[in-house]
Amino acid sequence: MKYHPSVLRKSPDCEELKRIYEFIEKEDIPIKVHTGGSGDCYVMNLLNVNRQFPGLKIIAAHMGQGRYYLGIETAKRSNGNIFLEICATCIASDKLRPAVDAVGKDRIMYGTDYALFSPSYTIGAVESAGLTEDEKEHIYKLNALRVFTRCNM
Numbered sequence: 001m002k003y004h005p006s007v008l009r010k011s012p013d014c015e016e017l018k019r020i021y022e023f024i025e026k027e028d029i030p031i032k033v034h035t036g037g038s039g040d041c042y043v044m045n046l047l048n049v050n051r052q053f054p055g056l057k058i059i060a061a062h063m064g065q066g067r068y069y070l071g072i073e074t075a076k077r078s079n080g081n082i083f084l085e086i087c088a089t090c091i092a093s094d095k096l097r098p099a100v101d102a103v104g105k106d107r108i109m110y111g112t113d114y115a116l117f118s119p120s121y122t123i124g125a126v127e128s129a130g131l132t133e134d135e136k137e138h139i140y141k142l143n144a145l146r147v148f149t150r151c152n153m
Contacts, residue, residue: 013048036065
């Protein structure tokens with residue numbers, strides 16, 4: 001599931017979403033929440049959702065975009081169920097090493113925002129970030145397998 005707060009003008013921790021969160025947490029369906037772009041970033045609001053629904057897997061799309069440091073801080077302060085997806089219009093390899101160092105290789109996820117961007121755009125950022133092969137394998141593949149468990153059949 002993906003939620004885009006700035007389109008609906010509702011923060012991800014709004015009252016209207018609680019029933020949806022209850023259902024998708026119970027069904028083990030992750031939610032990807034847009035963070036960044038014009039207007040509010042909303043990434044810090046994900047902590048409220050994480051506290052109310054500790055089993056819900058939340059993917060912070062775009063890692064907070066230009067305010068990626070808020071995305072890192074949010075994931076760091078969470079219970080381990082907030083994951084940072086790295087594709088953004090302002091992706092740069094220098095954001096990835098601090099993210100991995102702060103929250104670990106197990107909570108950073110590759111994303112492309114295809115068809116807006118070519119996958120090579122984000123691959124280039126990962127490959128030039130000075131990451132180990134093990135860290136890259138987690139970002140490219142292993143973390144998605146852990147988050148999207150319903151697809152591992």
